[in-house]
Structures are given as structure tokens and as C-alpha cells.
Amino acid sequence: MNVTARWVTRLIFLLLLVSIVAGIKVFGTKFMHREDGSTAGYAFDSFVMGSVMTVTIRDPDKALAEKGAALVLDEVHRITGIFDPHNPGSEISRLNNSPRDGVPLTIGADMSLVLSEALRIRDASGGLFDPALGELINLWGFNSESAKHELPDSARIKALGDSLRWGAGIRLGENGKTVILEPETGRLDLGAIIAGYAVDRSVALLRQNGIRNALINLTGEIGVLGVGSNGRSWRVGVQHPRKSASHLGVIEQVEGLFVATSGDYERYFVREGRRYHHILDPRTGYSAKEGAAISVTVIASSCIVADAASTAAFVLGPESGVKFLDSLGCQGLIVYAADGDTESGKLAYRATEGFLRIMKPDLEGLPIL
Ligand code: AMP
Ligand code: MG
Numbered sequence: 214m215n216v217t218a219r220w221v222t223r224l225i226f227l228l229l230l231v232s233i234v235a236g237i238k239v240f241g242t243k244f245m246h247r248e249d250g251s252t253a254g255y256a257f258d259s260f261v262m263g264s265v266m267t268v269t270i271r272d273p274d275k276a277l278a279e280k281g282a283a284l285v286l287d288e289v290h291r292i293t294g295i296f297d298p299h300n301p302g303s304e305i306s307r308l309n310n311s312p313r314d315g316v317p318l319t320i321g322a323d324m325s326l327v328l329s330e331a332l333r334i335r336d337a338s339g340g341l342f343d344p345a346l347g348e349l350i351n352l353w354g355f356n357s358e359s360a361k362h363e364l365p366d367s368a369r370i371k372a373l374g375d376s377l378r379w380g381a382g383i384r385l386g387e388n389g390k391t392v393i394l395e396p397e398t399g400r401l402d403l404g405a406i407i408a409g410y411a412v413d414r415s416v417a418l419l420r421q422n423g424i425r426n427a428l429i430n431l432t433g434e435i436g437v438l439g440v441g442s443n444g445r446s447w448r449v450g451v452q453h454p455r456k457s458a459s460h461l462g463v464i465e466q467v468e469g470l471f472v473a474t475s476g477d478y479e480r481y482f483v484r485e486g487r488r489y490h491h492i493l494d495p496r497t498g499y500s501a502k503e504g505a506a507i508s509v510t511v512i513a514s515s516c517i518v519a520d521a522a523s524t525a526a527f528v529l530g531p532e533s534g535v536k537f538l539d540s541l542g543c544q545g546l547i548v549y550a551a552d553g554d555t556e557s558g559k560l561a562y563r564a565t566e567g568f569l570r571i572m573k574p575d576l577e578g579l580p581i582l
Contacts, residue, residue, distance in 0.1 A: 257282035264432040271426035317391035325389040334521040342525035345380035347400025355491035362482040370498035409520025412436040454508035459578030473519035476508035504530030505550035512544040531563040544568040
């Protein structure tokens with residue numbers, strides 16, 4: 214690297230650092246052009262919830278597109294401010310720092326809605342989706358910026374499991390205005406559902422503000438409004454879980470639908486041939502491995518359901534996971550290891566009947582164009 218190149222790199226790094234420190238979150242705007250050269254719309258990238266969010270607004274009116282992207286970003290920040298368990302000022306931290314004594318605690322409308330959905334999925338999944346695994350999630354450290362990727366001490370995992378009932382003792386009070394946390398409830402962590410909630414809210418906000426055609430992709434949770442290019446439905450590619458540059462296929466008809474994916478390739482490390490990832494099984498305290506699940510994609514009529522259900526179906530595994538998705542009225546695809554070894558590369562899948570009518574997965578992988 215010559216001296217100029219080195220300085221340019223340093224400058225870019227410094228700018229990035231300054232923008233992160235200053236909390237400037239929008240870091241990229243892309244133009245979309247029509248074949249005739251006119252502007253079709255705009256795509257905005259930002260760094261939120263520990264990941265990249267892309268808001269694509271298909272409208273030639275730049276001011277309207279910018280307004281839409283700013284509204285979405287504000288809304289995602291507002292939601293993060295409520296649900297971030299690492300922010301001591303958030304509502305979730307207030308609940309986490311309250312005694313587990315069965316006394317009703319007042320909650321806001323967002324918390325009420327998200328908790329009621331989380332408890333519904335907890336019950337439908339036989340407790341395998343659990344909104345109060347906070348201590349376990351912190352012990353594994355997958356959600357921490359400085360994740361060390363070390364295997365926690367098995368005695369500490371066991372001690373947590375012995376002393377906590379996780380989310381089994383959570384109830385909403387009358388009118389959903391309070392939550393009751395019985396003794397031995399774990400710390401709330403709604404990381405499996407909150408991106409979906411943020412997508413639902415953002416799509417609704419865009420609609421209310423006169424934006425007709427848009428797509429939001431927040432950490433793999435996707436919501437669409439109207440149509441994409443050439444007036445055809447937006448197309449959503451389903452990530453191949455073992456080939457980062459490939460798709461399993463493309464969902465062509467997503468109008469009015471939401472898509473969420475949970476996979477063991479998002480946050481993980483491999484030790485002695487075994488993969489440890491961020492989706493945890495409350496029965497064992499270790500990464501979920503029922504039926505050697507690898508990834509789950511769910512299509513639902515709201516993103517909060519798609520997001521929670523994809524995490525839940527992952528923990529349930531391919532057999533029970535498909536039945537669970539059917540019972541919720543969602544469509545879904547569960548990819549798993551054909552020979553039980555998630556690292557062998559031999560994939561198989563199970564899907565709801567409706568999913569296969571929408572997309573036939575290609576396990577070999579289709580290149581992303
Ligand atoms: P997702 O990527 O939507 O599947 O959500 C994974 C995140 O949900 C993790 O990073 C944890 O914060 C949380 N989580 C992990 N295991 C579970 C579980 N069994 N039930 C509910 N939330 C979980
Ligand atoms: Mg999820």
C-alpha cells in the first residue's frame with residue numbers, strides 16, 4: 214500500500230469511527246435507475262440493531278424517499294430505545310431490574326404488544342421460544358459487540374437452568390397494561406422478535422406517509438409495500454445457509470406478506486467440529502440442535518409473527534417445526550443436516566405445503582445475480 218492509499222484508508226476509518234461515535238447512522242444512499250436512465254427510486258443503508266438495514270423506496274421523488282427512510286430510522290431507534298437490554302435506560306432494563314415477586318409492573322403499548330405476541334409463541338412452541346433467556350444469552354455472549362466466542366463453563370449453564378424458570382412465569386395483567394414476573398423469571402430478551410416488530414411498524418409508517426412501493430430488510434426480516442421494478446411484485450431471495458453468495462430460491466409473490474429467516478450461520482463459532490450459535494434451547498442451555506436444524510424461513514402476514522416463528526421453529530427442529538408453523542397458519546421452510554452433522558454440508562429440507570407452492574428450494578444453491 215503506498216503512502217496516499219494508507220492515508221485514504223486511515224481517513225475512511227476515522228470517518229467511520231466519527232460517524233459511529235456521533236451516532237450518525239445513515240451511511241449510504243443508492244440510486245435506482247430505470248432502463249431509460251430516469252430515476253426509479255432510492256435505497257438507504259443504515260447500521261441499526263447490530264446489523265445493516267436497507268430501506269428501498271421505489272419512487273422518483275427524492276424528498277419523499279428521504280423522508281420515508283428518515284421516518285423508518287427514527288422508528289427503529291425509538292424501538293431500540295425501549296427493547297435494548299444493554300441500555301440501562303430502556304424499558305426492558307427497568308423490567309429486568311425489578312424484583313421477580315409477582316407484583317404487576319406497568320408497561321407501555323409497544324412492550325405490551327410485543328410481550329403478548331412473544332407469550333403466544335412461547336405457549337404454541339411448548340416453551341421452546343422463551344422471551345426470558347437473558348442470563349443465558351449474556352453468558353454465551355453472542356449478542357455482545359465484543360463476543361469472545363468461548364464456550365461457557367458447563368457448570369454455570371447448569372446452575373442457571375437449575376435456578377431459573379426462564380419465561381414460564383410471565384403473564385400480562387388486565388388490559389395488557391402490566392406484566393407479572395413470577396419468582397425465578399429470567400431477564401427478558403426479545404431479540405428474536407423485535408426486528409420483526411420494527412419492520413411491521415416501519416411498513417405501516419411508510420404507508421401512512423403516502424409511500425406506495427418500498428422494501429425494508431432489517432437483519433434478514435423483510436417487509437414490502439406495493440410492488441418492485443416494472444410494476445411486478447418485489448422478489449425476496451432466501452439465503453443459502455452454507456453458501457453466502459447463493460440463494461435457495463426466490464419468493465416471487467410477497468405483496469402483503471413478510472419474510473423472516475433464522476439461521477445457525479448468523480452468529481456462531483465452531484469448536485471441535487461442533488457449531489455453537491445464537492439460537493438457544495432453554496431445555497439444555499446450549500445452541501439448539503433438534504433435528505440438526507440449520508435455517509428456517511417463514512412467510513407470514515405480519516413480520517412480528519414471521520420473526521418469532523422462525524426462531525421458535527428452529528428450536529423445535531424440522532419435524533415438530535413444520536407442524537408448529539402449520540398450526541400458526543404460516544408458511545415455512547426448515548433446512549437441516551441430512552446426516553445429523555450440521556458441518557458435513559449434506560442438506561435436506563422440510564416445508565409446509567404452501568411454502569413449496571411459493572418456492573421450491575434448490576439445496577445446491579443458485580448464484581445471487
Ligand atoms: P433470531 O435471529 O430472530 O432467530 O433471534 C435470535 C435471538 O433471539 C438471539 O440472539 C437471542 O437474543 C434470542 N434467543 C435465542 N434463543 C432463543 C429462544 N429459544 N427463544 C427466544 N429467543 C431466543
Ligand atoms: Mg426471530
